[in-house]
Amino acid sequence: MKRVTAVYREHLKESVDSRQNVNAHVSKPKIGVTRHIYIASTDREAEQVACESYRVFYDNIQKLWRDFNTVVLAFPLEHETYHQAGASFSGTVSSVRDEWYAMLGEFEGRHPGADTDLEPPAA
Numbered sequence: 001m002k003r004v005t006a007v008y009r010e011h012l013k014e015s016v017d018s019r020q021n022v023n024a025h026v027s028k029p030k031i032g033v034t035r036h037i038y039i040a041s042t043d044r045e046a047e048q049v050a051c052e053s054y055r056v057f058y059d060n061i062q063k064l065w066r067d068f069n070t071v072v073l074a075f076p077l078e079h080e081t082y083h084q085a086g087a088s089f090s091g092t093v094s095s096v097r098d099e100w101y102a103m104l105g106e107f108e109g110r111h112p113g114a115d116t117d118l119e120p121p122a123a
Helices: 002-015 043-067 079-084 093-105
Strands: 036-039 088-091
Touching: 036 043, 036 093, 043 079, 043 088, 079 088, 088 093
Parallel strands: 036 088
Antiparallel strands: none
């Protein structure tokens, strides 16, 4: 994710004065990150729910595109690929928390799209 946001910011700087900049009125765009989070009593149970739920999500997100004979390539067909890309977290509360903070560590304590620091809650 850090690489994706860095590339976005680089291209943003390059295009700010371009006639193709459709958001010229926005001085500092926000970057949002969406994650699917599945929590259950065991990691295995959460992963099973995640796989089943992702399939429903995938079919729904692709429905409109399929109506026009195409698909959105931003979403992989299988949950495992989506999870490996860091777009979902599944497991027990503690394992999801650990994965979440590991992901945040990639941003050195900063939310990937925000201007504020993130602090883990006190233990």
